[in-house]
């Protein structure tokens with residue numbers, strides 16, 4: 001069956017919670033937390049094998065100047081088959097997101113993946129974490 005990428009499709013928080021178990025930074029997120037997250041996310045994109053959620057990515061943005069990309073994840077059974085690339089292409093070709101001046105993202109070890117889509121490494125970033133709340 002062909003993999004389908006959807007923008008803004010209804011995503012079951014429990015299915016996303018299961019997918020997040022394959023993303024080190026998102027392991028342990030609760031279904032309630034994920035429901036809140038989805039409600040406050042500007043754009044999300046999901047990948048489906050029929051009814052099965054197999055990939056996800058989301059964007060927070062002002063729609064013109066800045067956007068941040070978060071939580072790009074493909075289920076291990078489907079990695080290396082172009083699903084991540086399809087998610088990225090859909091995001092970057094989106095009618096609103098394609099016009100955004102600057103995209104940011106955080107990654108620990110996937111620099112090579114994002115470089116394929118024009119992202120470059122930067123030392124300009126800073127962040128602040130809540131003690132005990134981050135991975």
Ligand SMILES: CC(C)(COP(=O)(O)OP(=O)(O)OC[C@H]1O[C@@H](n2cnc3c(N)ncnc32)[C@H](O)[C@@H]1OP(=O)(O)O)[C@@H](O)C(=O)NCCC(=O)NCCS
Pocket residue numbers: 022023024071072073074075078079080081082083084085086106107108109110111112113116
């Ligand atoms: C990173 C991730 C989203 C890539 O998704 P994927 O579906 O496996 O990637 P694709 O098959 O679409 O690969 C697209 C291209 O990126 C390359 N690529 C994939 N992972 C890569 C990596 N870790 N480093 C460098 N290049 C990578 C592929 O070789 C492919 O290149 P090609 O077109 O020249 O062959 C996926 O491995 C994943 O979900 N990992 C676990 C969660 C994670 O770490 N997410 C990233 C958070 S910052």
